[in-house]
Amino acid sequence: xxxxxxxxxxxxxxxxxxxxxxxxxxxxxxxxxxxxxxxxxxxxxxxxxxxxxxxxxxxxxxxxxxxxxxxxxxxxxxxxxxxxxxxxxxxxxxxxxxxxxxxxxxxxxxx
Amino acid sequence: xxxxxxxxxxxxxxxxxxxxxxxxxxxxxxxxxxxxxxxxxxxxxxxxxxxxxxxxxxxxxxxxxxxxxxxxxxxxxxxxxxxxxxxxxxxxxxxxxxxxxxxxxxxxxxxxxxxxxxxxxxxxxxxxxxxxxxxxxxxxxxxxxxxxxxxxxxxxxxxxxxxxxxxxxxxxxxxxxxxxxxxxxxxxxxxxxxxxxxxxxxxxxxxxxxxxxxxxxxxxxxxxxxxxxxxxxxxxxxxxxxxxxxxxxxxxxxxxxxxxxxxxxxxxxxxxxxxxxxxxxxxxxxxxxxxxxxxxxxxxxxxxxxxxxxxxxxxxxxxxxxxxxxxxxxxxxxxxxxxxxxxxxxxxxxxxxxxxxxxxxxxxxxxxxxxxxxxxxxxxxxxxxxxxxxxxxxxxxxxxxxxxxx
Numbered sequence: 482x483x484x485x486x487x488x489x490x491x492x493x494x495x496x497x498x499x500x501x502x503x504x505x506x507x508x509x510x511x512x513x514x515x516x517x518x519x520x521x522x523x524x525x526x527x528x529x530x531x532x533x534x535x536x537x538x539x540x541x542x543x544x545x546x547x548x549x550x551x552x553x554x555x556x557x558x559x560x561x562x563x564x565x566x567x568x569x570x571x572x573x574x575x576x577x578x579x580x581x582x583x584x585x586x587x588x589x590x591x592x
Numbered sequence: 593x594x595x596x597x598x599x600x601x602x603x604x605x606x607x608x609x610x611x612x613x614x615x616x617x618x619x620x621x622x623x624x625x626x627x628x629x630x631x632x633x634x635x636x637x638x639x640x641x642x643x644x645x646x647x648x649x650x651x652x653x654x655x656x657x658x659x660x661x662x663x664x665x666x667x668x669x670x671x672x673x674x675x676x677x678x679x680x681x682x683x684x685x686x687x688x689x690x691x692x693x694x695x696x697x698x699x700x701x702x703x704x705x706x707x708x709x710x711x712x713x714x715x716x717x718x719x720x721x722x723x724x725x726x727x728x729x730x731x732x733x734x735x736x737x738x739x740x741x742x743x744x745x746x747x748x749x750x751x752x753x754x755x756x757x758x759x760x761x762x763x764x765x766x767x768x769x770x771x772x773x774x775x776x777x778x779x780x781x782x783x784x785x786x787x788x789x790x791x792x793x794x795x796x797x798x799x800x801x802x803x804x805x806x807x808x809x810x811x812x813x814x815x816x817x818x819x820x821x822x823x824x825x826x827x828x829x830x831x832x833x834x835x836x837x838x839x840x841x842x843x844x845x846x847x848x849x850x851x852x853x854x855x856x857x858x859x860x861x862x863x864x865x866x867x868x869x870x871x872x873x874x875x876x877x878x879x880x881x882x883x884x885x886x887x888x889x890x891x892x893x894x895x896x897x898x899x900x901x902x903x904x905x906x907x908x909x910x911x912x913x914x915x916x917x918x919x920x921x922x923x924x925x926x927x928x929x930x931x932x933x934x935x936x937x938x939x940x941x942x943x944x945x946x947x948x949x950x951x952x953x954x955x956x957x958x959x960x961x962x963x964x965x966x967x968x969x970x971x972x973x974x975x976x977x978x979x980x981x982x983x984x985x986x987x988x989x990x991x992x993x994x995x996x997x998x
Binding site: 482484564565566567568570571587589 | 710712758759760761762766770
C-alpha cells in the first residue's frame with residue numbers, strides 16, 4: 482500500500498536543512514526509510530509565510546497569501562512511501578523528529 | 593422427551609455463542625473481506641436451522657458451520673466474480689477441495705480482536721466492531737445497548753470496516769514490540785463494554801456477560817499474559833456485588849452494602865483469576881485494580897477492610913497509570929487507614945489542582961470525609977455541590993439522603 486506522510490508542526494522550531502541533516506534522529510529516520518526501501522518521493526516545504534493559495538470562484542482566479550487553512554499545525558514536508566500496511570507507516574511516522582513536537586498525518590493514497 | 597426442533601434451536605444458539613467469532617475470524621482471514629465474512633457466517637447459521645432438524649446435529653457444529661460458511665462465500669464470489677481481487681479470494685477459498693471438514697481449524701479470533709481494537713479506529717467504532725464481529729451481537733442490539741439510533745450504529749460499523757480496508761490496517765496479532773500497548777487497547781475496549789453493562793437496565797446488562805465471555809476467550813488465546821486474567825478478576829469481583837449496589841433506585845456505598853448478598857462463587861473465581869495473574873509476576877493496572885476489588889470483596893465486614901493495603905495498591909496504580917481519579921481513591925484509603933485529616937489534606941490538594949473540576953465524586957468524597965470528621969456545616973456545602981454535579985438519579989437520591997441525615 483502507498484501512503485503519504487504529511488509531516489506537520491507549528492513552525493515554532495524551524496531547523497535549517499543543514500541542522501536537520503545533522504540531527505541524529507533525522508539521520509536515523511532516513512536510514513530506516515532506506516533500509517525499508519519504501520520511499521518513492523519526498524520533500525521538505527518552505528514555511529507557510531512563503532505559501533500562496535489559489536481559488537477559482539465564479540470563473541475568477543483569487544490568489545491569496547498564506548496557507549489554505551488557518552490551523553495550529555502546518556504541513557512542513559511529505560514523503561510518499563510503499564508499506565506493507567498501516568502499522569509499517571505508523572512505525573515510519575513515529576521515527577520522524579517532527580513527530581516529537583508536531584505530528585505526522587498518514588493518508589493512504591487513493592488508488 | 594424434548595421437542596427435536598427445540599433441541600436444534602438450542603444447539604444453533606449454543607453454536608452461535610461459541611463459534612460465531614471464530615467463523616467470522618476464519619472467513620476474514622481467508623477472504624480479507626469483512627462484509628463477505630459476516631454474510632457467509634450468517635448464511636451458515638441460517639443453513640444450520642434449515643438442515644439440522646432433517647440431518648441431525650453434526651458432531652462438530654463449529655467445523656460444520658465453518659465449512660458451510662466457506663462454501664457460501666465461494667458461491668457468492670463465483671456469482672459475482674469480476675475483477676482480479678475477487679478471483680484471488682476465490683483461489684484462496686477453493687484450495688484443497690478434498691480437505692476434511694473435520695480438520696483442526698486454527699483459532700483466528702486473536703487476529704480479529706487486535707484488528708477491531710486498532711488505535712487508528714475511533715474508540716466507539718472499536719467497541720461496536722468487537723461486539724458485532726467477535727461477539728455476534730446484531731447492529732440493532734449494539735445500538736440499543738449504547739442508546740444510539742440503529743442507522744448511526746450501522747454507519748459507524750460500515751465506516752470502521754471501510755477504514756480497515758482502505759487505510760491498510762493489518763489483520764494480525766501485533767509483533768512483540770507493539771504488543772503491550774495494543775493489548776492495553778484491547779483490554780480498554782473489553783472493560784468499557786463491561787462498564788457500559790454495569791447498569792440496572794436489562795438490555796445493557798447483557799454487555800457485562802459479553803465482556804466477561806470475550807475476556808475469557810482472550811485468556812485462552814494469550815495464556816502467558818497476566819493483564820487479561822487481571823481484567824477478568826476485576827470484572828468478576830464487580831459483578832459479584834452488582835445486586836447490592838442499589839436499593840430501590842438509591843445508590844448503596846460499599847460500606848453499607850449487604851455483604852450476604854454478594855455472590856461468593858464469583859468472588860472465589862475472581863480471586864483465583866487474580867492469583868493466576870499475580871503468579872506471572874508482571875504487574876499491571878488491571879491486576880492492581882482487581883487486587884483492590886479483592887480487598888473489599890473478601891473483607892467479612894466494612895470495619896475489617898484492609899485500608900492500608902488498599903492505599904498502597906492505589907499508590908502503585910498511580911505510579912503505573914497516573915490519574916487524578918486514582919489519587920482521589922487513594923486519598924479515601926489513606927483517610928480510612930491513617931485518619932480522616934490526612935486524607936482530607938490529600939483531597940484538598942487535589943481540589944486545589946483543579947484536575948477534577950466538575951467531577952461529582954470530588955465534592956462527594958470531601959463531603960463524606962467531612963461528615964466522618966463531624967464537620968457538618970462544611971459537609972453540607974460539599975454534599976450540595978456534589979448534588980449539582982451527580983450524573984444519575986441513583987447517585988442524587990443517595991446524596992440527598994446523606995444531606996438530610998446531617
